[in-house]
Amino acid sequence: MSGHLAVVGIGPGDARWLTPEAQTALDAADALYGYGPYLDRVPARPGQSRHPSDNREEMRRAADALTHAAQGARVAVVSGGDPGVFAMAAAICEAIEAGPPAWRALDVTIVPGISAMLAVAACAGAPLGHDFCALSLSDNLKSWDIIERRLDAAADAGFVIAFYNPVSRARPWQLASAFERLRRHLPGATPVIFGRAVGRAEEAVTVTTLDVADATNADMATLVIVGSRATRVIARPGRPLVYTPRAATEASA
Numbered sequence: 226m227s228g229h230l231a232v233v234g235i236g237p238g239d240a241r242w243l244t245p246e247a248q249t250a251l252d253a254a255d256a257l258y259g260y261g262p263y264l265d266r267v268p269a270r271p272g273q274s275r276h277p278s279d280n281r282e283e284m285r286r287a288a289d290a291l292t293h294a295a296q297g298a299r300v301a302v303v304s305g306g307d308p309g310v311f312a313m314a315a316a317i318c319e320a321i322e323a324g325p326p327a328w329r330a331l332d333v334t335i336v337p338g339i340s341a342m343l344a345v346a347a348c349a350g351a352p353l354g355h356d357f358c359a360l361s362l363s364d365n366l367k368s369w370d371i372i373e374r375r376l377d378a379a380a381d382a383g384f385v386i387a388f389y390n391p392v393s394r395a396r397p398w399q400l401a402s403a404f405e406r407l408r409r410h411l412p413g414a415t416p417v418i419f420g421r422a423v424g425r426a427e428e429a430v431t432v433t434t435l436d437v438a439d440a441t442n443a444d445m446a447t448l449v450i451v452g453s454r455a456t457r458v459i460a461r462p463g464r465p466l467v468y469t470p471r472a473a474t475e476a477s478a
């Protein structure tokens with residue numbers, strides 16, 4: 226088999242949250258591909274080429290990286306957080322499935338990373354301590370109708386919900402609309418966590434409640450966690466501890 230492609234999760238923040246396996250994969254690569262700001266988080270190494278691309282160019286990036294690997298190179302595609310969570314690993318799989326047979330013969334490795342929801346949850350306590358789901362609020366690749374159906378189902382089923390991609394310049398209204406939708410299902414006192422840029426210098430984690438949650442607190446680097454009926458807040462000096470108990474009862478589900 227010639228050529229190797231690693232899809233590498235570099236975690237949501239600084240190097241503390243980069244795993245030793247991810248570091249090894251980055252060190253071993255002849256070429257790095259990725260969204261520009263993610264590549265910027267990987268120190269340059271002499272002899273290693275770098276191929277930054279724009280956020281929306283995932284399929285193009287996947288094809289370029291696979292083509293390069295098929296020429297016999299060791300290629301690493303860099304993803305923030307975990308590469309399998311709303312990121313490049315699925316794009317690479319889509320490209321391989323639709324692409325030339327040579328791409329199926331490549332040695333492909335997915336190197337996991339700490340996903341933003343896990344990092345934000347750890348900052349806040351244990352909000353994902355019981356059943357939860359993750360939802361991207363981006364309606365670039367699915368319709369808003371699908372998102373609303375999933376919001377209704379998740380809230381009714383008692384899942385804690387982690388929202389990725391809550392807002393962007395092109396999508397200013399989605400998070401406010403999602404909060405509005407959830408208010409139909411969940412009590413106003415349901416805890417809401419805004420985790421912004423966790424693991425980076427500008428990290429900010431705030432805890433509020435669904436009735437007053439203000440979508441303008443979120444930006445592109447924010448992950449939002451909305452609790453379930455069971456999620457609890459322990460007041461204490463400084464930031465409270467938010468957690469979801471390990472056992473569900475009929476009353477809390």
Ligand code: SAH
Nearest residue numbers: 237306307310312340341390422423447448
């Ligand atoms: N693969 C990534 C997610 C990519 S989608 C992962 O596993 O984390 C991009 C979204 O992830 C952002 O819009 C934001 O919602 C979230 N995110 C990424 N890094 C973050 C960070 N440091 N702090 C908070 N949220 C983050």
